[in-house]
Amino acid sequence: EVHQNNTNTTIVNIEDKITPKKCVEIARKAYETGRTRSLTFRRTQLKNLQKMYEETQEEMVEALKKDLKKPRQESYMSEIDVVQNDLRNLLFNFNEYTKPEYPNKDQTQFFDTPMIFKEPYGVVLIIGAWNYPFLVTVLPIAGAIAAGNCIIIKPSEIAPASAQYISRNIPKYLDKDCYQVYNGGVAETTELLKEKFDYIFFTGSTAIGKIIQNAAAKNLTPTTLELGGKCPVYIDESVDMELTTKRIIWGKCLNLGQTCVGPDYILCSEKTQEEFISWTKRILTEFYGDNLKISPDLARIATNRHFNRLVSLLNNCNIALGGNIDSNERFISPTIVTNVKLTDPIMQDEIFGPILPIITVRSKEEAVNIINSKEKPLALYIFSKNSMTVDYILNATSSGGVIINDVVVHVTCDNLPFGGVGDSGIGVYHGRKSFETFTHKKSVLKRNFCPISEMLYKLRYPPYSDRKTRF
Ligand code: NAD
Numbered sequence: 001e002v003h004q005n006n007t008n009t010t011i012v013n014i015e016d017k018i019t020p021k022k023c024v025e026i027a028r029k030a031y032e033t034g035r036t037r038s039l040t041f042r043r044t045q046l047k048n049l050q051k052m053y054e055e056t057q058e059e060m061v062e063a064l065k066k067d068l069k070k071p072r073q074e075s076y077m078s079e080i081d082v083v084q085n086d087l088r089n090l091l092f093n094f095n096e097y098t099k100p101e102y103p104n105k106d107q108t109q110f111f112d113t114p115m116i117f118k119e120p121y122g123v124v125l126i127i128g129a130w131n132y133p134f135l136v137t138v139l140p141i142a143g144a145i146a147a148g149n150c151i152i153i154k155p156s157e158i159a160p161a162s163a164q165y166i167s168r169n170i171p172k173y174l175d176k177d178c179y180q181v182y183n184g185g186v187a188e189t190t191e192l193l194k195e196k197f198d199y200i201f202f203t204g205s206t207a208i209g210k211i212i213q214n215a216a217a218k219n220l221t222p223t224t225l226e227l228g229g230k231c232p233v234y235i236d237e238s239v240d241m242e243l244t245t246k247r248i249i250w251g252k253c254l255n256l257g258q259t260c261v262g263p264d265y266i267l268c269s270e271k272t273q274e275e276f277i278s279w280t281k282r283i284l285t286e287f288y289g290d291n292l293k294i295s296p297d298l299a300r301i302a303t304n305r306h307f308n309r310l311v312s313l314l315n316n317c318n319i320a321l322g323g324n325i326d327s328n329e330r331f332i333s334p335t336i337v338t339n340v341k342l343t344d345p346i347m348q349d350e351i352f353g354p355i356l357p358i359i360t361v362r363s364k365e366e367a368v369n370i371i372n373s374k375e376k377p378l379a380l381y382i383f384s385k386n387s388m389t390v391d392y393i394l395n396a397t398s399s400g401g402v403i404i405n406d407v408v409v410h411v412t413c414d415n416l417p418f419g420g421v422g423d424s425g426i427g428v429y430h431g432r433k434s435f436e437t438f439t440h441k442k443s444v445l446k447r448n449f450c451p452i453s454e455m456l457y458k459l460r461y462p463p464y465s466d467r468k469t470r471f
Contacts, residue, residue, distance in 0.1 A: 030177035111453035120148030122198030133162035143434025224427030245279035251407030257354035376422030
């Protein structure tokens with residue numbers, strides 16, 4: 001079956017050629033009507049989003065197949081089920097999330113009511129990436145709706161079928177003025193960013209994240225930046241190597257390596273490296289059969305640009321396993337690279353493909369030094385049965401998240417805030433945090449006019465004297 005998306009950077013036509021200015025104007029007007037403040041309205045919109053997910057799953061699977069040849073099960077696991085769980089969570093906890101909080105009082109507040117009131121930001125911009133085009137747009141959309149915002153959604157132009165799905169279905173299921181889809185590439189996004197938003201939520205690369213942050217700074221717009229980076233894997237010699245390899249290879253091959261939390265490189269001893277390679281051979285056959293290219297369970301590289309970038313990373317590399325490429329299908333077989341130096345091109349930027357370099361280390365300390373010589377990763381994976389080793393690495397490194405003895409799956413835990421730190425991002429979402437991300441927590445102090453409480457309050461008035469405040 002041939003991967004159908006060879007148009008690469010096709011830019012989806014902008015419906016009705018509506019300008020970004022007009023989009024924002026419509027959204028702002030809709031926001032000012034106050035209808036997104038209504039909890040009933042928000043709940044209905046969330047239910048409609050849920051309905052969209054129930055009724056159009058096949059369309060989603062088809063779009064993902066066109067854009068990335070994403071396997072059906074992967075589409076369900078990573079783009080449909082996760083979002084449906086999060087939507088269920090938001091609706092189930094909706095009253096709890098939206099109600100005001102009443103913090104403990106201090107002694108000066110005896111007669112007062114201090115309260116934290118949850119207020120939407122206003123009109124928010126959500127910019128998505130192409131690798132998980134539904135997950136990274138619909139999850140933040142759900143949070144922004146729950147919090148009562150109006151939204152302009154900019155899907156990635158690199159996944160055109162998915163972008164078309166979003167622009168076709170969002171207006172069908174949701175309020176057309178409050179939630180609008182604006183399609184386009186760099187030029188259109190640049191135009192969009194000239195408008196003033198009340199919040200910007202961006203998923204994409206660190207380099208573009210900086211452009212977004214700069215544009216936001218002009219209006220002091222708060223942002224969440226969900227970025228990428230090189231996610232390291234440390235394996236010590238205490239582990240079950242078969243299971244370790246299985247889990248890592250699954251995470252690496254998911255979406256053919258185009259996963260923000262995909263394992264990027266491995267740090268382990270020479271002995272572990274040998275075992276890992278030999279297990280990988282068996283496991284690849286077990287997962288995908290003898291001819292990996294015809295397996296329906298491996299996706300394809302999204303664009304020629306990314307494909308060529310990955311192929312050039314393999315130049316002068318010592319390929320221990322794999323390395324088969326087919327430019328017609330933009331296929332690269334899962335590839336292990338050894339004898340890697342930290343200065344090699346493959347160790348500079350996020351790989352974002354099915355190539356897995358291994359760097360051999362003699363100790364956990366050496367592994368930590370390597371991890372810390374790079375920017376803070378989005379995720380860090382520690383494979384060890386030794387709790388001292390795990391504690392040491394947890395304390396000696398910084399990353400968006402950590403999994404001990406597995407990879408990638410923390411993304412599906414809606415009780416764990418998801419996001420990066422340093423170069424891998426700013427802010428978190430998923431579950432409760434999706435609601436909080438799009439919510440301004442407004443501090444409110446309520447006072448009364450009761451003469452008894454006024455006895456206390458009046459101490460602040462002039463004429464001042466030490467007797468009034470230093471008792
Ligand atoms: P990207 O940064 O190229 O593009 C992301 C979005 O930004 C797209 O919608 C694109 O149209 C827009 N964009 C591109 N260039 C722009 C410019 N000059 N000005 C304004 N907007 C611009 O990222 P990508 O290639 O779509 O996605 C891959 C990256 O995203 C990887 O680094 C990956 O790790 C990261 N990612 C992170 C997460 C996460 O949750 N942290 C999830 C998925 C992907």
